[in-house]
Amino acid sequence: MSSTEIRAGGAHPGTQPAALGPARGAPAGLHWSQTLPAGAILAGLLLATAWPGSEEGFPLYLVLFAVGVGVVALARWRLAGSDVARQSVCDVAAILYTILLAWQLATAHFAVLDPMLFPPPELTLRLFVKELPDLLDCLRSSLILLVSGFGAALALSLPLGLYVGWHSRLHHAVSPFTKILGTIPPVVFIPYIVHLLPSFRSASIVVIFIGAFWPIFINTVAGVFNVPKGLIDSGRVLNLSTRKMLLRVVLPAALPSICTGASLALCFSFLLLTAAEVIGANSGIGWYVHYFSDFADYHRVVVGIIFIGIVVVAITLATERLERHLLRWRS
Amino acid sequence: MTKRVEIENLSFAYRGNPVLRSVNITAEGGDFVCLLGPSGCGKSTLLRLIAGLERPDAGSIRIGGAAVAGPGLDRGVVFQDYSLFPWLTAGENLVFALEQAFPGRRRRDHVEDARAQLGRVHLEGAFDKLPSQLSGGMRQRVAIARAFATDPPLLLMDEPFGALDAVTRAHLQEHLLALWQTPSGAAKTVFFVTHDVDEAILLASTVVVLGANPGRIRGVFDIDVERPRSRQSLQSNPRYLALRAAMVDLLYERSDDAGDAGTLQ
Ligand SMILES: Nc1ncnc2c1ncn2[C@@H]1O[C@H](COP(=O)(O)OP(=O)(O)OP(=O)(O)O)[C@@H](O)[C@H]1O
Numbered sequence: 001m002s003s004t005e006i007r008a009g010g011a012h013p014g015t016q017p018a019a020l021g022p023a024r025g026a027p028a029g030l031h032w033s034q035t036l037p038a039g040a041i042l043a044g045l046l047l048a049t050a051w052p053g054s055e056e057g058f059p060l061y062l063v064l065f066a067v068g069v070g071v072v073a074l075a076r077w078r079l080a081g082s083d084v085a086r087q088s089v090c091d092v093a094a095i096l097y098t099i100l101l102a103w104q105l106a107t108a109h110f111a112v113l114d115p116m117l118f119p120p121p122e123l124t125l126r127l128f129v130k131e132l133p134d135l136l137d138c139l140r141s142s143l144i145l146l147v148s149g150f151g152a153a154l155a156l157s158l159p160l161g162l163y164v165g166w167h168s169r170l171h172h173a174v175s176p177f178t179k180i181l182g183t184i185p186p187v188v189f190i191p192y193i194v195h196l197l198p199s200f201r202s203a204s205i206v207v208i209f210i211g212a213f214w215p216i217f218i219n220t221v222a223g224v225f226n227v228p229k230g231l232i233d234s235g236r237v238l239n240l241s242t243r244k245m246l247l248r249v250v251l252p253a254a255l256p257s258i259c260t261g262a263s264l265a266l267c268f269s270f271l272l273l274t275a276a277e278v279i280g281a282n283s284g285i286g287w288y289v290h291y292f293s294d295f296a297d298y299h300r301v302v303v304g305i306i307f308i309g310i311v312v313v314a315i316t317l318a319t320e321r322l323e324r325h326l327l328r329w330r331s
Numbered sequence: 332m333t334k335r336v337e338i339e340n341l342s343f344a345y346r347g348n349p350v351l352r353s354v355n356i357t358a359e360g361g362d363f364v365c366l367l368g369p370s371g372c373g374k375s376t377l378l379r380l381i382a383g384l385e386r387p388d389a390g391s392i393r394i395g396g397a398a399v400a401g402p403g404l405d406r407g408v409v410f411q412d413y414s415l416f417p418w419l420t421a422g423e424n425l426v427f428a429l430e431q432a433f434p435g436r437r438r439r440d441h442v443e444d445a446r447a448q449l450g451r452v453h454l455e456g457a458f459d460k461l462p463s464q465l466s467g468g469m470r471q472r473v474a475i476a477r478a479f480a481t482d483p484p485l486l487l488m489d490e491p492f493g494a495l496d497a498v499t500r501a502h503l504q505e506h507l508l509a510l511w512q513t514p515s516g517a518a519k520t521v522f523f524v525t526h527d528v529d530e531a532i533l534l535a536s537t538v539v540v541l542g543a544n545p546g547r548i549r550g551v552f553d554i555d556v557e558r559p560r561s562r563q564s565l566q567s568n569p570r571y572l573a574l575r576a577a578m579v580d581l582l583y584e585r586s587d588d589a590g591d592a593g594t595l596q
Pocket residue numbers: 345350368369370371372373374375376377526
C-alpha cells in the first residue's frame with residue numbers, strides 16, 4: 001500500500017521530504033524484528049527455569065504461563081490493525097517477561113527476597129489455580145455489593161443530575177451543598193454507617209452508593225450546564241417537550257461528561273468496596289487479602305492482590321469499551 | 332399555504348444593551364427576504380426573535396396573522412452550525428424532526444421520507460453517516476434537507492453558508508433555490524441572513540439592509556432581476572450592478588454621517 005505511495009512520490013522528485021523516506025518506505029506487513037526483544041527475554045526466562053534453583057521440581061506452571069502469554073501476544077500482534085498497536089503488543093510482552101524473569105531470579109535463584117513475603121512465580125501460579133474457586137466466590141460476593149451500590153447511585157444521580165442541571169435556579173441553589181458534600185472523602189463515612197445500619201452488607205452498599213453518587217451527579221450537572229446553547233436551540237425550534245429535550249438532546253450532549261463521572265465513580269466504588277471489606281466482611285476479595293494477612297499467609301495475600309489487579313483491569317477495559325461505543329459519534 | 336410575516340416596531344435589548352430598534356418588515360407569502368448587514372447589527376437576533384427563541388421588548392411579530400409566542404414547527408431553522416445533533420446520523424436527524432412534525436405516522440414512513448429528502452440534496456448515500464463524517468458543506472445540505480423535510484411555511488436561515496468556501500457555497504445556493512422553486516417550496520417564505528451582497532442579490536426577492544448600534548433598517552430593496560439568475564449573467568446585468576452599488580454604499584457608509592435612510596425601491 002505505502003509502496004505505491006512512494007512510487008507516486010517518486011514521480012515528482014523533490015516533493016517528497018527525504019525524512020519521510022525510510023519511515024514510510026518499510027512495508028506495512030509484519031516486522032519479525034519487533035518481536036525480538038520479547039522473544040529474547042522469554043528465552044532467558046525459559047533458560048532460567050531450566051537452571052536448577054532453590055525450588056523443587058520443574059516449574060511447569062510458569063513455563064506454561066510464559067508460553068501462553070507468548071501465544072496470545074503473537075496472535076494479537078498478527079491481528080493488530082496498525083503498526084503502533086503491533087509495536088505496543090511486543091513492548092507489553094517484553095515488560096511482562098522482564099518482570100517474570102526478575103521475579104524468578106530474585107526468588108527462586110538468588111533468594112534476594114524473603115520467601116515468606118515473596119513466593120516465587122511458580123508457587124504463586126500454582127496457588128492461584130488452586131485458590132481460583134474460592135477467589136471467584138469472593139468476587140461474586142464483592143460484585144453484588146459493587147453492582148448494587150454503584151447501580152443505585154447511577155440510577156439516582158443521573159436523572160437527578162439532569163433535572164438539577166437543566167433548572168438553573170435549582171442548580172445555583174444546590175451547588176454550594178454539592179460542593180461541600182461531594183468533597184468529603186466517603187471513606188470517613190464507613191465507621192458511622194457501619195454503626196447506623198443493621199448488617200455489614202447494607203452498610204457497604206450505602207458507602208459505595210455515597211462514593212459513587214457524587215462524581216456522577218456533579219459531572220452530570222456540569223455536563224448539562226455546558227451543553228452548547230446552539231444544540232438546545234436546535235431542540236427548541238423542533239418544539240421538543242421538556243422530557244424529550246432532556247432525554248434526546250441534553251442527555252446525549254452531556255454524555256461525555258457523564259462518562260467521566262461514571263468511571264471516576266467506579267474507581268471510588270472499588271476503593272470503598274475493598275476498604276469496607278477489610279473492615280467488616282466475611283467474604284469478598286478485599287476480605288480475602290485482609291483475612292490471610294492476619295494469618296501471615298502472605299502467599300495467599302500476593303495471589304489475592306494479583307487477582308484484584310486482574311479484576312480491576314478487566315472492569316476498566318470493559319468500561320472503556322462501553323464508553324467508546326456510547327461516544328462513537330465524537331470525531 | 333403561504334404565510335405573510337409582519338414585523339412591527341420591533342425592539343429588543345440584551346440586558347439593557349439595545350440590539351434592535353423599531354424594526355418594521357413585511358414579507359408577503361412566498362417572499363425570499365435576505366437580511367444584510369455588518370457584523371453585530373442584530374441579524375441573528377432578529378432571526379431568533381422570528382424563530383421564537385427570544386421575546387421582543389416592544390413591538391410584535393405576526394406570522395399569518397398570529398403573534399409569535401415561542402418556537403414552533405411552522406418555522407424551519409438552519410443555523411450556521413449546531414443545526415444537526417452530532418450523535419444522530421444524517422438520516423436519523425431528519426427522522427427525529429419528522430417524528431416531531433408528524434407524530435403518529437409510522438417510523439418506516441419517516442425513514443422513507445428522510446431518504447427521499449436527502450436525495451433532493453443529492454445525499455442519499457449519507458443516510459447512515461454521522462455529522463462528524465461529513466464535510467461542512469454536506470452537513471449544511473443535511474440541515475437544509477431537514478428544514479424542508481417538515482414542510483414549514485416559513486424558513487429561517489442564519490448564514491447557513493457562512494463557513495463554506497466559495498465553490499461549495501455557490502453549489503448550495505443553487506440547491507437552496509432549486510428546493511425553494513419547486514411547487515411545494517415556492518409557497519415558503521424565507522428569511523435568510525447573510526453579510527455577502529452578491530449572495531443576497533442572487534437569492535432574494537427582497538433585501539433588507541440593516542445598520543448597527545442599535546440595529547435598525549437602513550434600506551429595503553426589491554430585487555426585480557429575472558430568475559433564474561446565474562452568477563455569470565448577473566455580472567453584466569445593469570440592474571444588478573445598480574442594486575449592488577446602492578447596497579454597498581449603504582453598508583460601507585459611516586453610520587454617523589447618515590440619517591436613517593428611507594425606503595429605496
Ligand atoms: N447572548 C447574548 N448576550 C448579550 N448580548 C448579545 C447576545 N447575543 C448577541 N448579543 C449582542 O447583540 C448584538 C447583535 O448580535 P447578533 O448576533 O444578532 O449580530 P449579527 O448581526 O448576527 O452579527 P454577525 O454577522 O457577526 O453574526 C451584538 O452587539 C451582540 O454583542
